[in-house]
Amino acid sequence: MFTPVDERNSISIDDARKVIKESVDKLTLKTENVKTSEAAHRVIAEDVTATNDFPTFRRSGVDGYAVIKSDFTDFPKQLKVVGNIPAGADFDRPIVSGEAVRIMTGGYVPDGADWVVMLETTKMINDDTVEISELQHKDNITPIGDYFKKGDMLLEKDTEINPGGISLLSAFDIQTVPVYKKPKVGIITTGSELLKPGEKIVNGKIFNSNGPLIKALCIENGAEVVSYTQIKDDSNLLKQAIEDLQGKTDIIITDGGVSVGDYDIIADLAKSADRLLFNKIQMRPGSVTTAFVDKGTIYFGLSGNPGACFTGFYLYVEYALRHLQKQTSRCIECLGTLNAEYTKTNDYDRILRGKYKITSDHIDVGRVGGDASGNLNNLQRATCFFEIPRGDSITPKGSVLRTWLLPFK
Numbered sequence: 001m002f003t004p005v006d007e008r009n010s011i012s013i014d015d016a017r018k019v020i021k022e023s024v025d026k027l028t029l030k031t032e033n034v035k036t037s038e039a040a041h042r043v044i045a046e047d048v049t050a051t052n053d054f055p056t057f058r059r060s061g062v063d064g065y066a067v068i069k070s071d072f073t074d075f076p077k078q079l080k081v082v083g084n085i086p087a088g089a090d091f092d093r094p095i096v097s098g099e100a101v102r103i104m105t106g107g108y109v110p111d112g113a114d115w116v117v118m119l120e121t122t123k124m125i126n127d128d129t130v131e132i133s134e135l136q137h138k139d140n141i142t143p144i145g146d147y148f149k150k151g152d153m154l155l156e157k158d159t160e161i162n163p164g165g166i167s168l169l170s171a172f173d174i175q176t177v178p179v180y181k182k183p184k185v186g187i188i189t190t191g192s193e194l195l196k197p198g199e200k201i202v203n204g205k206i207f208n209s210n211g212p213l214i215k216a217l218c219i220e221n222g223a224e225v226v227s228y229t230q231i232k233d234d235s236n237l238l239k240q241a242i243e244d245l246q247g248k249t250d251i252i253i254t255d256g257g258v259s260v261g262d263y264d265i266i267a268d269l270a271k272s273a274d275r276l277l278f279n280k281i282q283m284r285p286g287s288v289t290t291a292f293v294d295k296g297t298i299y300f301g302l303s304g305n306p307g308a309c310f311t312g313f314y315l316y317v318e319y320a321l322r323h324l325q326k327q328t329s330r331c332i333e334c335l336g337t338l339n340a341e342y343t344k345t346n347d348y349d350r351i352l353r354g355k356y357k358i359t360s361d362h363i364d365v366g367r368v369g370g371d372a373s374g375n376l377n378n379l380q381r382a383t384c385f386f387e388i389p390r391g392d393s394i395t396p397k398g399s400v401l402r403t404w405l406l407p408f409k
């Protein structure tokens with residue numbers, strides 16, 4: 001006896017994201033200290049402020065001579081060269097009227113000097129005399145604390161550190177930084193048809209391509225993949241795999257088994273969860289994408305069809321992982337202009353895998369590869385998604401469509 005298929009309540013893409021965000025906002029990541037040099041794309045967990053003024057000494061912005069401005073009542077002017085200050089050197093006394101010190105870019109401007117003239121406007125008369133033909137309109141000296149005063153904000157809590165931030169922290173010799181721990185993710189791919197790498201291909205069987213896709217996307221989005229398993233369509237194996245992950249993850253991502261088939265074990269699991277967020281989204285592919293919360297862990301049940309898995313990850317899991325790390329999605333939402341008519345229609349919005357080109361006045365979007373949910377021929381090449389609105393009319397060339405530009409593409 002077969003049991004009847006469940007009716008599912010469908011929600012929109014935006015409502016799905018809204019409930020994801022509400023659930024993600026209830027989670028908090030612990031913090032840890034990491035080496036500044038290894039902190040790119042980690043998210044800072046506390047404000048970090050300047051430990052000193054920057055620069056810490058008056059610094060020359062040019063190669064030239066440090067002089068006293070009031071010496072220049074007329075031009076050209078000859079001054080006695082009393083020293084040389086390459087970058088990195090100190091100078092042990094103030095200069096006085098009639099003196100000049102040769103100085104290089106980044107050099108310590110000696111006390112007494114209030115102007116640095118550029119080398120190009122000077123001429124050596126002999127070993128210790130320089131003639132200066134003009135003063136530039138500015139002093140070419142960076143004052144102490146010009147860029148940062150001690151206590152100024154360097155990196156605000158919840159900022160994603162980038163190479164510029166690493167440079168900034170290094171300038172203050174801040175060698176370690178407090179960051180949020182990476183979100184811990186467990187990946188469970190389900191499917192009795194899935195082979196392990198190296199196994200022989202036979203009728204009915206396929207290699208697991210979604211597992212490696214999800215893993216790579218998780219890593220790209222700052223997660224730590226604490227577990228990666230592949231199981232057959234067997235609810236006992238699924239229960240075991242989930243039990244093994246108890247307390248070890250913030251998010252569990254499953255793949256396959258979310259539809260209404262006899263072996264759709266994730267769909268059943270979702271029904272018994274503490275809170276079902278959704279199990280039907282008004283989109284194609286991936287309408288059966290499911291999310292639920294159980295024992296404090298957020299679960300995403302991605303569709304097994306590769307195109308739907310890819311789309312579902314970017315629209316929902318990427319969104320969750322980024323928000324968990326206090327960041328917005330890296331998918332840039334914008335409007336794209338369709339470069340060719342699209343004739344298929346659907347009751348749900350169709351999210352197509354496409355390619356975009358930025359022109360002088362718009363973003364051109366178009367299909368790449370097949371649009372079938374099971375077709376993986378465009379996963380490498382797709383650089384964007386664009387939305388064909390639901391309804392029974394064809395979508396003409398030139399239509400302006402909701403578009404997401406994909407990161408790292």
Ligand SMILES: Nc1nc2c(c(=O)[nH]1)N[C@H]1C(S)=C(S)[C@@H](COP(=O)(O)OP(=O)(O)OC[C@H]3O[C@@H](n4cnc5c(N)ncnc54)[C@H](O)[C@@H]3O)O[C@H]1N2
Binds near residue numbers: 256261264303
């Ligand atoms: N009676 C209905 N059948 C289906 C419906 C429906 O509403 N009623 N929805 C269809 C749609 S749409 C989708 S999408 C799929 C969703 O299926 P599942 O998410 O449950 O996934 P599976 O059935 O396990 O697999 C679907 C497809 O993908 C292949 N697959 C699975 N895992 C992997 C993997 N790790 N790597 C590569 N490919 C994978 C699998 O072999 C199937 O071909 O359901 C439709 N059916």
Ligand code: MOO
Binds near residue numbers: 307
């Ligand atoms: O919801 Mo499915 O991914 O369209 O084939």
